[in-house]
């Protein structure tokens with residue numbers, strides 16, 4: 483697919499847009515729909531769970547978008563062939579979990595606040611399904627504290643290096659993101675060693691970390707510096723992104739969720755690690771305006787800036803009502819009206835950072 487701007491150029495220009503489908507999100511039709519809409523709208527990268535079926539769904543969406551390229555250009559969009567990224571973790575992480583509970587013990591008179599609060603429609607009490615719809619749950623955790631009898635628990639999972647290695651060796655993904663935390667030097671190293679041999683064929687390695695708090699990096703920067711030595715020792719050296727994970731999976735809650743990632747983005751950018759700094763965790767329609775206000779968008783002569791933004795829950799929730807209209811259909815392209823409505827919404831978000 484010819485590119486109106488390449489993903490690399492977008493990073494270099496400080497105009498990078500990444501869609502996060504979710505490290506635990508496995509709703510294959512939704513992932514395919516998202517991949518089509520955001521490819522046609524101009525996303526630079528799509529980040530998915532490190533599972534063959536999920537990667538296949540995203541690839542299928544990106545491939546399907548090619549048939550709509552001319553129509554997208556005619557409509558004024560700037561379609562891309564986004565890089566495909568898979569996310570893995572070196573230890574416990576909220577992005578890598580599912581909610582679980584036994585619906586048979588729910589009191590009949592419970593008003594079911596769990597259903598109301600779930601942003602992914604992942605809890606149901608219908609004839610077909612009772613409880614958590616596992617593929618849809620992406621681990622946001624909002625249902626956990628709301629249950630009046632506290633029966634909702636989290637089920638965590640940690641990436642299996644051998645399975646990730648197999649996936650990388652297929653050559654189907656161009657990028658990996660490793661979720662880590664400041665105190666996990668040993669765990670990171672172990673994962674790194676187990677993946678070695680598969681990493682040097684990637685174009686991009688992203689490191690996602692909640693490096694401290696809004697008030698300070700709390701030693702997290704040392705962890706990132708150690709990782710940067712590993713990254714720059716690879717031959718060839720991949721592109722490097724430091725993803726500042728401010729307030730994970732919260733961008734759809736409200737405007738203010740973006741402040742944590744902007745504060746962290748400024749601190750990591752000031753540390754001048756090799757590579758690019760990209761925001762995530764709480765990003766939404768307010769993020770670009772706020773970046774502009776605090777002068778963190780890249781411009782001529784500017785020394786401290788971020789190079790891009792990743793959007794997760796906000797980007798998905800924005801399109802979810804449209805996808806509900808074609809519930810049961812695997813192919814967004816069979817519904818052109820819904821397809822273009824989705825591209826339109828996706829493009830409006832992308833253009834915030836691109837323009």
Ligand code: SF4
Nearest residue numbers: 600619620622623625
């Ligand atoms: S609220 Fe979040 S954690 Fe709970 S079921 Fe929904 S997506 Fe999963």
Ligand code: SF4
Nearest residue numbers: 588592594595596629
């Ligand atoms: S809030 Fe708790 S008790 Fe009520 S329906 Fe949900 S899981 Fe069951």
